[in-house]
Amino acid sequence: MSKANLLSLLEEREGQYVSGEEISRALNVSRTAVWKQVRKLEADGYRIEAVPRLGYRLTAKPSRLTLQELLPKLQTTSFGRRLTLLDVTDSTQNELRKLAEQGVAEGTLVIAEQQTSGRGRMGRSWVSPFGKGIWMSLLLRPPVSLPLTPQLTLLAAVALSRAISQQLPELDIGIKWPNDLLVGGKKISGILLESAAEDERLNYVVVGLGISANLEAGDYPEELLDKAISLKMASGESVDRSALIASVLEQFEQLYKLYLEQGFAPIRTLWEARSVTLGKRTELYTPQGKVVGVPLGLDEMGGLRVELEDGSLRTVYSAEVGASG
Amino acid sequence: MSKANLLSLLEEREGQYVSGEEISRALNVSRTAVWKQVRKLEADGYRIEAVPRLGYRLTAKPSRLTLQELLPKLQTTSFGRRLTLLDVTDSTQNELRKLAEQGVAEGTLVIAEQQTSGRGRMGRSWVSPFGKGIWMSLLLRPPVSLPLTPQLTLLAAVALSRAISQQLPELDIGIKWPNDLLVGGKKISGILLESAAEDERLNYVVVGLGISANLEAGDYPEELLDKAISLKMASGESVDRSALIASVLEQFEQLYKLYLEQGFAPIRTLWEARSVTLGKRTELYTPQGKVVGVPLGLDEMGGLRVELEDGSLRTVYSAEVGASG
Numbered sequence: 001m002s003k004a005n006l007l008s009l010l011e012e013r014e015g016q017y018v019s020g021e022e023i024s025r026a027l028n029v030s031r032t033a034v035w036k037q038v039r040k041l042e043a044d045g046y047r048i049e050a051v052p053r054l055g056y057r058l059t060a061k062p063s064r065l066t067l068q069e070l071l072p073k074l075q076t077t078s079f080g081r082r083l084t085l086l087d088v089t090d091s092t093q094n095e096l097r098k099l100a101e102q103g104v105a106e107g108t109l110v111i112a113e114q115q116t117s118g119r120g121r122m123g124r125s126w127v128s129p130f131g132k133g134i135w136m137s138l139l140l141r142p143p144v145s146l147p148l149t150p151q152l153t154l155l156a157a158v159a160l161s162r163a164i165s166q167q168l169p170e171l172d173i174g175i176k177w178p179n180d181l182l183v184g185g186k187k188i189s190g191i192l193l194e195s196a197a198e199d200e201r202l203n204y205v206v207v208g209l210g211i212s213a214n215l216e217a218g219d220y221p222e223e224l225l226d227k228a229i230s231l232k233m234a235s236g237e238s239v240d241r242s243a244l245i246a247s248v249l250e251q252f253e254q255l256y257k258l259y260l261e262q263g264f265a266p267i268r269t270l271w272e273a274r275s276v277t278l279g280k281r282t283e284l285y286t287p288q289g290k291v292v293g294v295p296l297g298l299d300e301m302g303g304l305r306v307e308l309e310d311g312s313l314r315t316v317y318s319a320e321v322g323a324s325g
Numbered sequence: 326m327s328k329a330n331l332l333s334l335l336e337e338r339e340g341q342y343v344s345g346e347e348i349s350r351a352l353n354v355s356r357t358a359v360w361k362q363v364r365k366l367e368a369d370g371y372r373i374e375a376v377p378r379l380g381y382r383l384t385a386k387p388s389r390l391t392l393q394e395l396l397p398k399l400q401t402t403s404f405g406r407r408l409t410l411l412d413v414t415d416s417t418q419n420e421l422r423k424l425a426e427q428g429v430a431e432g433t434l435v436i437a438e439q440q441t442s443g444r445g446r447m448g449r450s451w452v453s454p455f456g457k458g459i460w461m462s463l464l465l466r467p468p469v470s471l472p473l474t475p476q477l478t479l480l481a482a483v484a485l486s487r488a489i490s491q492q493l494p495e496l497d498i499g500i501k502w503p504n505d506l507l508v509g510g511k512k513i514s515g516i517l518l519e520s521a522a523e524d525e526r527l528n529y530v531v532v533g534l535g536i537s538a539n540l541e542a543g544d545y546p547e548e549l550l551d552k553a554i555s556l557k558m559a560s561g562e563s564v565d566r567s568a569l570i571a572s573v574l575e576q577f578e579q580l581y582k583l584y585l586e587q588g589f590a591p592i593r594t595l596w597e598a599r600s601v602t603l604g605k606r607t608e609l610y611t612p613q614g615k616v617v618g619v620p621l622g623l624d625e626m627g628g629l630r631v632e633l634e635d636g637s638l639r640t641v642y643s644a645e646v647g648a649s650g
Contacts, residue, residue: 143612145612145642146471146474146642146643147472147473147626147628147642148472149471149472149525150525153524153525178525193523193524195520195521196519196520196521197519197520199475199517200474200642200643286470287468301472301626318470318526
């Protein structure tokens with residue numbers, strides 16, 4: 001028996017109790033097996049009430065993103081205006097890259113309820129269970145040259161933090177260089193930009209945005225619990241995912257337009273104002289080795305200006321930020 | 326009748342005359358059709374002698390790259406040590422990108438005798454007829470961050486110009502920013518770097534190298550003849566393609582090692598010494614609009630420092646170089 005069989009049975013009789021005996025007869029499995037599948041459905045976000053002698057009753061289904069709910073909230077002109085909404089995919093980045101190679105327009109968006117191989121920075125995997133987060137990828141075709149791509153990485157972090165603040169103003173969100181968003185030192189989202197370029201010309205950028213919206217502690221591997229937190233865990237309330245998606249697209253489009261019109265300067269100011277990386281002794285692991293110093297701010301290219309221990313200045317473009325303090 | 330049928334017939338009887346009548350009977354076509362296909366084979370590099378009353382005789386085949394000839398000439402440790410040699414492909418860039426996505430190692434090389442959709446800068450097509458040029462793509466996985474990719478573009482131009490000078494020391498080769506090689510103001514080669522990055526980390530760079538080695542004037546579309554020239558046309562002699570490939574790989578590997586050890590400074594000096602772009606009034610078409618000024622040199626990132634007409638300095642990272650003078 002799969003949990004899908006059990007689910008159809010409960011859905012057919014939604015609101016009514018179905019006895020364990022009836023289920024075990026209908027699906028030809030033991031009552032223990034029935035109970036195990038009930039637990040699995042609960043882990044997926046279904047609420048199933050179990051009452052002795054009456055049986056099981058489906059009382060709530062996991063929230064599901066729908067176009068009907070999302071589209072009326074969209075305030076953008078191009079971001080998300082071409083949109084694919086998937087149940088499950090290996091990774092929205094892979095889906096959108098295929099579309100990008102086929103030539104789809106800037107602003108094209110792919111959202112999935114679940115990713116089976118969600119990817120984070122440095123090839124790490126990204127926890128993306130069904131119906132609980134926002135796992136999406138947005139296509140940019142920026143008319144800027146390749147060396148300026150880090151500016152887009154920083155812009156994405158500002159856009160995402162502004163959107164979350166709009167929905168959950170009580171959360172104090174900080175940006176860890178270059179683009180992790182933290183609440184109380186724990187990561188609430190991840191951003192990954194995959195760029196394709198010919199010589200110094202950017203062809204496209206696939207911006208992956210992962211927001212741990214309504215995950216519960218049990219959704220995380222235990223070793224991540226001191227490093228990661230969901231918006232729901234941090235704020236104590238469930239997040240309206242479609243409202244948050246609409247906010248992210250709106251903020252992102254606004255900042256992107258600002259960037260194309262006025263350049264990086266306003267983005268730099270917004271980023272620095274929200275950063276938690278500046279002014280603290282930090283270890284940076286660059287491709288050329290470890291750098292220890294105090295990050296002072298961004299340079300006009302988007303690099304991180306770091307004051308080393310000997311007082312000299314160094315600009316870092318690519319690094320993992322390690323322990324600070 | 327295809328030219329392939331005719332070719333097999335002539336090859337079967339290599340060194341002997343086959344009469345036009347016999348061919349037209351064997352292939353069931355008119356003698357005029359036979360003559361047309363003979364002309365096509367000649368255009369592909371076959372030499373076919375036509376003698377009245379005796380018929381046609383195959384006297385020479387186009388030169389063909391072979392591993393037997395190439396491998397003994399290779400002096401490199403990794404560049405070209407993993408090698409695919411193809412007869413025909415759409416584009417060696419596409420072939421190598423597929424391999425790169427599968428994770429093959431740095432230094433992997435794809436060479437083709439002919440490309441059906443060879444690509445140049447800015448999405449332009451690239452003339453790449455059978456057996457007459459060097460059409461190849463080399464994989465790099467440089468441990469440098471994305472903003473430094475233009476340095477590799479410049480490095481490739483230096484490596485290629487040094488290799489050609491090694492084989493044909495009489496040619497005076499100049500580099501037009503960023504990476505076109507010119508002889509007497511005409512283009513002899515093209516370089517195209519396709520980069521894939523995650524955030525500010527380069528994943529891989531596919532370096533496309535196209536060298537118009539032994540093309541004849543008739544191989545070019547007429548409108549290109551005042552802009553492009555082959556090494557054979559420029560030097561008056563046929564180029565040993567496998568020796569030139571070996572030189573390119575050797576020079577490229579040497580400079581790449583130097584770059585990873587000592588950074589961009591030595592590459593910058595070598596590039597500037599060979600440039601024909603510096604010191605002359607130049608029009609640069611950037612994504613942000615036209616810039617007119619005198620290029621003075623490279624900056625430490627690989628950008629082109631241009632003195633504008635009002636005396637101010639501007640650094641350009643991405644542009645098409647237009648008319649100068």
